[in-house]
Amino acid sequence: MIKKIFLNTLGVIAIILLVIVQIGANFVQTRYQLTYLSPWIPVIINSCIILFLGFLVLFNFTHAKKYRYLVSGLTLLCLIIFVGYSSQTKAIKANNNIYSLSPNKRDIFCLKKDGEKLTYYQSYYLLFGKMREVLPYNVAKVGNPTWITDDVAAVTYQDTEGHLHIYLGTYGHRGSSISYNYATSLTRGKWENSKAKFSLSNILGDLKITDNGKTTNYSSDNIVQFGTSGVVLTDENSAKYAYVIPEEARYESDGTPKNLQDIKLLSTKPNLKEMKVLKLSYKEGEK
Template identity: 25%
Template sequence: MKDRAKWKKIVGWTLFLIAIGFFCLQMGFLFLHVRYQVEYIDNRIFYMINLLFVVFLAVALLVLLKLKNSHQVIIASIGVIFFLTNIVLLENSNQQIRNITSISPSLSKIFSVKENVQSGEAIYYRPYYGILARPKEVLENKINGNNKVKWLAKDIAVLTYKDKNGDIQQFVGTYGDRKGGLSYYYVGAEIHGVWQGDNVTVTSGPDGINVTVGNESELFSWENLEQFGTLAIVLKKDNEAVWTIALKENFEVHSDASKPTVGNISLYKATMEENQPIILNYIDSN
């Protein structure tokens, strides 16, 4: 009996301390939110933490305190009311803000876009402190309907969606660098030359980037390229995304242009259908 009471006490205090931890986390978040405009990278996290807090606290109190049945019912009832209230608030939040969130395969990066359902404004959020983030930029085109996120590297995520005109657009979130963050560089210039993959050839030259799939070729002038960070570019035609080119993790950027090109690039077609990126190997200078 003594061992059982001892373990019951240990479990109860452990649950109580976890609940206090969740409470402190929420208080810290609210302080940072007011002072530095920091938000959770996904709005649903706030309500999920509230739900965990009330569950752990209610169970801890029921385990630690010797209460009459009537008091246990009161604690359980308060917990249920608080739990259901947060469920309602969570659902209401989902109706106001649509969270587009994706975690990288390495679990080290998080891509986040929050769309205001009423206005259609979509904002890209940059993570700074784990699950905390700040707004980085507003997407140029409003999201209309479904979307998909694909990671082309452990630090490159592509959001593909249709805008209000039904045109396909791509927005790229980048979270790294291939030059140690020492300076800004242009992806198109760094991939100068000929690249080949599965029935695909990409040539970066003075006039732009030419993409050949099978027997069909299309040239994208430099004016029709949009760069994201220092890791990816989107090739466009008539203001619609066609391809995204990304630098793979093994790609090396050299200050000395005479050094050989090392690494791979990834070519990803802009389509709402499920598709996989094509890995390209460097063949020769153009």
């Protein structure tokens, strides 16, 4: 008897909680302009409600074996019909979204594709997303997202004219928490990977990349800032490089770096298949 009461209570509580989640989700979406990251999330929640309702009926009102089979079959049939119907809705049939869970399982990098438009959504609690930015180019192809650090994801996409671009989704903060910092100002000095014949020089506002003997200068017009964690370096038409400051970087209260010798900048190039990360070691500061 005690076991029956416990299981009934557990089932009722589960159903109530799931209903509250649905009601709360509707409130949150309306109040804070959030949306489910995936249109499948409410389908999963409602499917769980159907299963728990079937469990309660099966457990309390079907003592004969044949009725148990009947209730089980009806529950399964309702579930199949509901999921099948939901899968045909416009939101799910048109779902071309791109998702990637961070290595520390705290954030989801989400891009929602609508025709040639690609929109970045900031994730909240792994369930909701808020539209942050419509990417500036019409998109033809999108590569696989790569997590450069636990809180920075990078993705390469190709526009309809064939040019490659890099987008960085940032979820952390670099530098002093008192004020906003530019990634370029937090990485002043010279960095290199001698084995790969690659170096980055950021001296007195003059940023240049040397890749296998070829040096390219990048003015402020060709530097795109993403949060305080990274930048993308571009030419007139496409992205050429991106670099990200690792999470272990430490700064003084005024934003001055204090452990550059102990960290490695993380550099990458646009690639639709796989973005490889190159580690750059600090060599010297501004003179």
